[in-house]
Amino acid sequence: MDFSSISRRRLLQGSAALTLGTALGARSAAAADTTIGFIYVGSRDDYGYNQAHAAGAAVLKKMPGLKVIEEEKVPETDAVEKTMESMINLDGATLLFPTSFGYYNPHVKKTASKYPKVRFEHCGGLWTDKDPKNAGSYFGYIDEAQYIAGIVAGHTSKSGKLGFVAAKPIPQVLRNINAFTLGARLANPKATTQVIFTGDWSMPVKEAEATNSLIDQGVDVLTCHVDGPKTMVENAARRGAFVCGYHVNQAPLAPKAYLTGAEWNWEALYPKFVKMMASGEGIPNFYRGGLKEEIVKVSPYGPAVSETARKHADEVKAKFMATGLTIFKGPLVDNKGKTVIAAGTERGQKDPELEKMDYLVEGVIGATA
Amino acid sequence: MTSEAVDPVEAVGHIAPASDAGFLQRFGATIEYILIPGAALAGALVVFGIFVALFGKNPFDLYFYMYRGAFGTWFSWQNTLTRAAPLILTALCTALPAQLGMVIIGGEGALLIGALSATSAALVMPSAPPLAVQLAMAAAGMIGGGLWIMLTGALRQYRGVNETISSLLLVYIALAILNHLVEGPMRDPASLNKPSTREIGAANMIGSIPGTEVHWGLVFGLIAATVSYILIYHTTFGFAVRVAGGNIRAAKIVGLSVGKLVLTICFLAGACAGLSGMVEVAAVQGRTNANLAAGYGFTGILVAFLARQNPLAVIPVAVLIGGIGASGGLLQRRLGLPDASVLVLQGIIFVFVLASDALYGRIGFLKGR
Numbered sequence: 026m027d028f029s030s031i032s033r034r035r036l037l038q039g040s041a042a043l044t045l046g047t048a049l050g051a052r053s054a055a056a057a058d059t060t061i062g063f064i065y066v067g068s069r070d071d072y073g074y075n076q077a078h079a080a081g082a083a084v085l086k087k088m089p090g091l092k093v094i095e096e097e098k099v100p101e102t103d104a105v106e107k108t109m110e111s112m113i114n115l116d117g118a119t120l121l122f123p124t125s126f127g128y129y130n131p132h133v134k135k136t137a138s139k140y141p142k143v144r145f146e147h148c149g150g151l152w153t154d155k156d157p158k159n160a161g162s163y164f165g166y167i168d169e170a171q172y173i174a175g176i177v178a179g180h181t182s183k184s185g186k187l188g189f190v191a192a193k194p195i196p197q198v199l200r201n202i203n204a205f206t207l208g209a210r211l212a213n214p215k216a217t218t219q220v221i222f223t224g225d226w227s228m229p230v231k232e233a234e235a236t237n238s239l240i241d242q243g244v245d246v247l248t249c250h251v252d253g254p255k256t257m258v259e260n261a262a263r264r265g266a267f268v269c270g271y272h273v274n275q276a277p278l279a280p281k282a283y284l285t286g287a288e289w290n291w292e293a294l295y296p297k298f299v300k301m302m303a304s305g306e307g308i309p310n311f312y313r314g315g316l317k318e319e320i321v322k323v324s325p326y327g328p329a330v331s332e333t334a335r336k337h338a339d340e341v342k343a344k345f346m347a348t349g350l351t352i353f354k355g356p357l358v359d360n361k362g363k364t365v366i367a368a369g370t371e372r373g374q375k376d377p378e379l380e381k382m383d384y385l386v387e388g389v390i391g392a393t394a
Numbered sequence: 395m396t397s398e399a400v401d402p403v404e405a406v407g408h409i410a411p412a413s414d415a416g417f418l419q420r421f422g423a424t425i426e427y428i429l430i431p432g433a434a435l436a437g438a439l440v441v442f443g444i445f446v447a448l449f450g451k452n453p454f455d456l457y458f459y460m461y462r463g464a465f466g467t468w469f470s471w472q473n474t475l476t477r478a479a480p481l482i483l484t485a486l487c488t489a490l491p492a493q494l495g496m497v498i499i500g501g502e503g504a505l506l507i508g509a510l511s512a513t514s515a516a517l518v519m520p521s522a523p524p525l526a527v528q529l530a531m532a533a534a535g536m537i538g539g540g541l542w543i544m545l546t547g548a549l550r551q552y553r554g555v556n557e558t559i560s561s562l563l564l565v566y567i568a569l570a571i572l573n574h575l576v577e578g579p580m581r582d583p584a585s586l587n588k589p590s591t592r593e594i595g596a597a598n599m600i601g602s603i604p605g606t607e608v609h610w611g612l613v614f615g616l617i618a619a620t621v622s623y624i625l626i627y628h629t630t631f632g633f634a635v636r637v638a639g640g641n642i643r644a645a646k647i648v649g650l651s652v653g654k655l656v657l658t659i660c661f662l663a664g665a666c667a668g669l670s671g672m673v674e675v676a677a678v679q680g681r682t683n684a685n686l687a688a689g690y691g692f693t694g695i696l697v698a699f700l701a702r703q704n705p706l707a708v709i710p711v712a713v714l715i716g717g718i719g720a721s722g723g724l725l726q727r728r729l730g731l732p733d734a735s736v737l738v739l740q741g742i743i744f745v746f747v748l749a750s751d752a753l754y755g756r757i758g759f760l761k762g763r
Contacts, residue, residue: 100685101685110473114467115463115470126587
């Protein structure tokens, strides 16, 4: 804070810079290093979805020759189109990461066709070969990390009752709930997961209510799939329950109650993308992977995780890292008693059937509609 | 919009009072309407500059980037106007009922219902020519939004329900209806992880104003604001509305049918917001999903109050708020200010403009009247 600097001279300097800036604006942007733009739908310190991307952006900031610009709380309307264009026109960005799922259709597709020389990397895995070639979509099989978190949760829970605070009953969320439950039932075949859907991605009040109501019903380990897990983690820890995190490591919020969690590993992926572009090979339009490809990771175990649980989880993790492991394989029965995957059928991570998941597996208490 | 604006109180000393009483008498009110909001805006910018200086940023950089991001380039102008377009229409949803003394803050609900109605209209006539579809969408959007706010008017007129509260609560009902339809009966089965209705089709999109990238919503807004102004200030209907707004008992004594006035004005107000919902679908999103609840209806309330509920003044105020939104991205990227700083500025402007209401009729040199 230095008010003395706002003098008449400073004002003159300011206006001189203003003229100069207008004259040189376009040139200085082009002369700079590669500029990469990150766009977040929420705030970048939400201990959740957006923070995971911001952590990836932070790694790029440290790399030489890169300039990273960021904008947060950009809604999924034409505002994001204007933000992308502003980054291209006023900052000279040549690589953009519009990170929210809802940005893709129609906003990223539209802007990508308009600026064919700019590369657009969208998080969500929606790209098809009908879309612009300078757009791409990446996503991670985070259900692998949820599966491992489920194992730890199953070992830790005394009541055998696990809780899941979820946003919407869409395939991505159902896949996480099911993977978590299947993992937990490896550790304790009688374990159940009670799920509560809050209806939207960021509903802190409902998330807190859901957390409390789950604990009141005897649940002693909770996890979630909402944009910001902070509410669930803090409330559950306050009530003395254990938690598994999501999106990023929430251990700082609840050091004793935090068991482990399913995290994105954008810190590893984004530098890879930049290197692919620099080397000239380009980023594949459709890029996916799990633990083995270092797109997702598992949080370090917390102090409450027993030796048995660690050993079991590490064993399964090693299988994912080595050859890959199929989570969803027959015979698999949903919680209404219907066989959803027949005996002998294995649905690997890339199976398109998994993208349409609309059931909750046996052991989950709750309904999709 | 810089800091060297004239402080109205100080300015009194510089102008010889009563030197041209006739001129001041005739135009004093108009001068007040320009001078007082202008001074309030300048004051707000100075306070915001100090606020930013407290965070160690140079306020002159701030003013420069705000100007550049909002009005500095042709691209910035288009960015500003695109953001202003929905705000003109949603602001009218508050400004029109205000003529009757009603405080309606539920424009967001009318926007959502308008968007849903417009989308439904397009989806039931898949093979009709685009112009017919577009007209049907506009009509459906206006009727849907109009009936939605008319409901609030009827509740107040015939059941004595406070219109401010009921219009606000109806926003949440509108959102629930939208979510229910989008995730249930109207869901496009292909929209797996982002529940949406089917698309209205590229041929039915209304596109941009030729030579620009600003969509037609801006023109609709300008027309709606102008028509509203003429309706309120230059027709007998408008006169009746203002009489009823000024003194409802006097209006009843002279035989005005207040109920009809309330329902008509509420319908027109809702129709404006509904039309903005139609534009969001037909010019931006191409379908209905949760993205539509982006808060345009709520920002519209701010615009209406800043415009002192004058339908014509809504236009420049919407452009101003659109400009602040457009420059917000540049402030984040160049100055590293958090997104919330734009909200802080909006809040400061709001407080200044409301507080400046007390100055009307109290400025010495304009008192000749």
